[in-house]
Amino acid sequence: MEPEGAPSMSVSIKNGVNTRLDRIDKFIDGAAVQRVGDLTFEICKNNLERMVTVSEGKVCDTILKLYNKDAIVVEPAGALSLAALDQFDEEITGKMVVCIVSGSNNDISRMEEMKERSMLYNGLKHYFIVNFAQRSGALKEFVTDVLGPNDDITFFEFSKKNNREKGPAVIGIELKSKNDLKPLISRMEERGVLGKYLNQEPELFQYLV
Numbered sequence: 500m501e502p503e504g505a506p507s508m509s510v511s512i513k514n515g516v517n518t519r520l521d522r523i524d525k526f527i528d529g530a531a532v533q534r535v536g537d538l539t540f541e542i543c544k545n546n547l548e549r550m551v552t553v554s555e556g557k558v559c560d561t562i563l564k565l566y567n568k569d570a571i572v573v574e575p576a577g578a579l580s581l582a583a584l585d586q587f588d589e590e591i592t593g594k595m596v597v598c599i600v601s602g603s604n605n606d607i608s609r610m611e612e613m614k615e616r617s618m619l620y621n622g623l624k625h626y627f628i629v630n631f632a633q634r635s636g637a638l639k640e641f642v643t644d645v646l647g648p649n650d651d652i653t654f655f656e657f658s659k660k661n662n663r664e665k666g667p668a669v670i671g672i673e674l675k676s677k678n679d680l681k682p683l684i685s686r687m688e689e690r691g692v693l694g695k696y697l698n699q700e701p702e703l704f705q706y707l708v
Contacts, residue, residue, distance in 0.1 A: 500583045502575075503552040505531035512544050526555045526616070529576025529602060551583050556620025558582045559613040562605070577602035619698070622677030624653070628694035629687065630665040631657065645686045649675035667694055 501508055504524025511518045519534035535543075543550070558575050561582040565571040580598040584591070618624035631637045646652070654671025674680060687693035 500551045502527040503554040509550040527575040553582045556616045559616040572603045574602040574605045626697040630694045
């Protein structure tokens with residue numbers, strides 16, 4: 500298994516030749532390489548039944564659960580095996596399964612980023628470009644009329660522009676339930692303030708997370 504953001508082995512096996520990726524997500528740094536070793540590639544190509552990839556968000560969610568429930572500190576690469584278990588639900592039901600959890604080289608300063616990625620994976624954190632009217636009270640109206648009772652603004656960046664009716668702001672909103680997203684977007688659309696949903700814009704989203 501390997502990170503979804505750095506699937507160099509998966510791509511190489513699919514292509515039948517060791518392939519170098521142009522770009523990778525280095526978050527799971529212990530398992531993220533642009534090109535795997537030639538010997539490693541030959542061994543995996545000839546012996547593995549299949550390769551699976553795991554999203555970085557799922558790995559972060561697994562790390563936080565290990566820490567909060569079992570007081571186990573594990574680095575991102577060390578949590579890959581546990582994070583991938585969901586993909587084998589039907590195959591492992593009723594069987595004894597052993598996952599190797601290795602490496603505690605986890606920088607505590609990364610915990611906030613891990614929490615962020617975990618919430619994104621679970622559909623609880625969302626970023627938007629919102630078009631605010633350039634007048635006093637616009638933000639208050641947004642909080643009162645658009646946000647749900649359990650929604651929380653966790654990121655806000657706005658620069659006032661003169662001689663414009665509306666000005667864009669980048670807003671991060673944390674939800675209590677992922678089911679609150681559609682009603683939130685509907686309220687934004689009804690009030691004509693929704694500019695763009697950024698979670699589905701990877702080129703822009705990378706500057707926020």
